[in-house]
Each structure stands twice: as structure tokens, then as C-alpha cells.
Amino acid sequence: MSLIVQKYGGTSVGSAERIKSVARRVAHWKARGHQLVVVVSAMAGETNRLIALAKDIQPTPDPRELDVVLSTGEQVTIALLSMALKDVGVEARSYTGAQVKILTDSAYTKARILSIDEQKIRGALDQGQVVVVAGFQGVDEAGNITTLGRGGSDTTGVAIAAALKADECQIYTDVDGVYTADPRIVPDARRLRTITFEEMLELASLGSKVLQIRSVEFAGKYRVRLRVLSSFEEEGEGTLITFEEDENMEQAIISGIASNRDEAKITILGVPDRPGIAYQILGPIGDANIDVDMIVQNVGHDGMTDFSFTVHRTDYQKALDVLAPVRAHIKAREIVSGDKIAKVSIVGVGMRSHAGIASTAFRALAEEGINIQMISTSEIKVSVVIDEKYTELAVRVLHKVFNLEQAV
16 A cells, blocks of 8 residues: 555646546546545636736735635535545545644745645544645744645645655646647657656756646655646556656656746946956845746957846846946946747756767758857756747757657
8 A cells, every 4th residue: 555645736637527537547546555645736827817816906916814714715626526525425525724733834925835734634644534725825833824826735645745754746737748848849749758857947947837846856855756747547657756766767868858938148348357347246136036947148358348148038027137237337338138939958867978969959050050148067968949930840859869769
């Protein structure tokens, strides 16, 4: 008998019929003799509806009260799923984050989990019940309801699995696993049987939307075995996210291609080439709570250089506003920028032991006439910034040149 934590996203519980389908799936696992904790999100679209409702009342909602409102979405789902389980003959009990108790800090709308009191869950499991827990929410030391931010239900599922030392945490979503590329861009993209946490963390941070990055970080830190599965398929092994040292890992050089259109590029021309200039530029950007991704400083000539970096597209105008007085202060020549860029990345732990990966990628892009504007590398990743209009072509070209459609 195994202890399994299952997490179902909003699309998986998006209607009464889908909730009943989840109940039948859970009942099937229970009949196999497993102990089950089920973490659920709000029904698809419900969180957005609640946010819009709050903004109708208060254009900039009070964060504490907004969390009280948002937490009701998952509260509805846990009760409905528990009813559906009882209707098919499975004893179940629902718990909110406060009832469990999932203790968080007090950062409303983006709280972080500090600890989980698993005693209530273990007591219900020992009584043979399926435990249904509200994802995305917790409670702070003062008893205030908090929420974990977008994608927080994944983090809840992983955190509960870590606290219970569960055998596996299964993330059910609308895809049947992690693919070598987005199948909507590359029709012959292949589902991976396994992928390492390092690779999944890179893919999640580089644009893959399969798993929320915080949940992958949490799982890696506490060594929780994760599996991504489809809630719309009766059977399937999905993709197991595991550790590099585990046996039977797929030995691919490149595991996947990710793309992200959510970035913008800013270049400051004619920057004085002196110590501390990078801080003078990026210090105010950091103070404005703007995250910087890729950074390139050119070789200096005649005491001057150019400095480029990328930010999330939603922070683009804010960054330009911050830099206007900075440019005047450091006496830079001008600022040029654009938000019609994309980042395309290749990821694979096999890159550590194989030379020539970057040059192969660069040659493939050059042969298609795709100009590389910026480059960033790590041990298991190569990322390039290109013109946005070439995004899908670049993904398909790189997928083909590394033969990712072929099974390992």
C-alpha cells in the first residue's frame, strides 16, 4: 500500500461532471489499496471571477480581504469532490488550508508555506478516509487566511507530499506529461517518460507551463517524486520528474526546447566603461522590484560601452521610466528598446558531458536566417534571444536538429 498525493487543477474540476470523473478516478486508486490525499484547485475560471468581483467593489482590493474572497473557490471544490466521493461509496473528508493547518507567512496573495501540521490528515487516513484538501491557501500565525499566488495549488500538493513523506505526488492537468517541445508548435514532439528536477526547473523557468516553478523547487528541495498525468485519460504513466542519480533515466543529451514570448529587451548605448556602472543601471531596476533575466555588456572602446538586458514584458514600460533619469545621470548616449523578442532555450543534463551543443544550435539557426541578439548559458541550458516572429520556426528547427522526435 502506498501513500499518494494527487493534485487536480481547475480544468480537471471545471464542472460537476468533471468532479464526478475525478471522484471515480480517486475511487479506483483507493480500491487498489492506496492511501490518498487529494488537493484541488478552484473550478476553472472561478479565481478570475472572484478577482473581478472584488475589483468591482474596490479597484485595488485590500490584500487581506482579497485572500478571504479567493480562498472560497477551493472551498467549494473540496466540498463538492467529497460529496462526489461519498456518492460512489468512498469515505472522504474535506479540509481548508486553515483546518489542516498549512502555516504560511503573512504576505497576502503571495504567501509562502512555513510548515504543515499533518496530524489531522494522518488521523483521517488511518480511519480509511480519502482526505480532500484545498490548494492555494493557508493561514498565518494570527489566523488570517492567506493565498499562495497563481499556481499555488501545485505547491500545496508538493508540500503536503513532503510533510507526509508520500511515495509519490501526482499532478493531474490537461496534458499527459512533459513533452520535448510544445506539441502545438512541434506536432511530432515526444512525451518524456522521465526528466530530472534540474531540467524541469529550467523548462518551467524558461516558458514551459506544465508545472508551476515554485512547486518544482519545493519538490527538488524535499526530494518528492513528482509525476505529471492527464486527468482526461483513464490510464497512462505520464512523466516522472525524478533525480539524476536514479536508475533507468533516459540518457538524452537534450530533453526539451522551451520558448517564451513574455520578455522585452533594453539597451543603453554609450555607457561610460567604469567600475560600478552595472550597479548604477541595475540597482534602480532592482529597487523598483523588476526582475532582470539576461544581461550583456559589450567590450569597451574609447572609454564607452553598451549595456543590454531583458525584463518581463509587463515590466517593460516601468523599466524604461526608471531608466530615464539613470541615463541622464550616467551621461549615456541613448536608450533603445523593443518588446517584439522571444527567448528560445535548449535544456538537457547531457550537455554537461557533450561538447558542441551550442555551436550545433547556432549553426541551425543561422542556416534559417535567424539572427541571435543575446545568448545565455548554464551547465544544462543554452538560451538565445531572437526576433519574436521567428519563435516557432526556431523551436521546430532546434527540435529537428537534436532529433528530439526520436525515442531514446
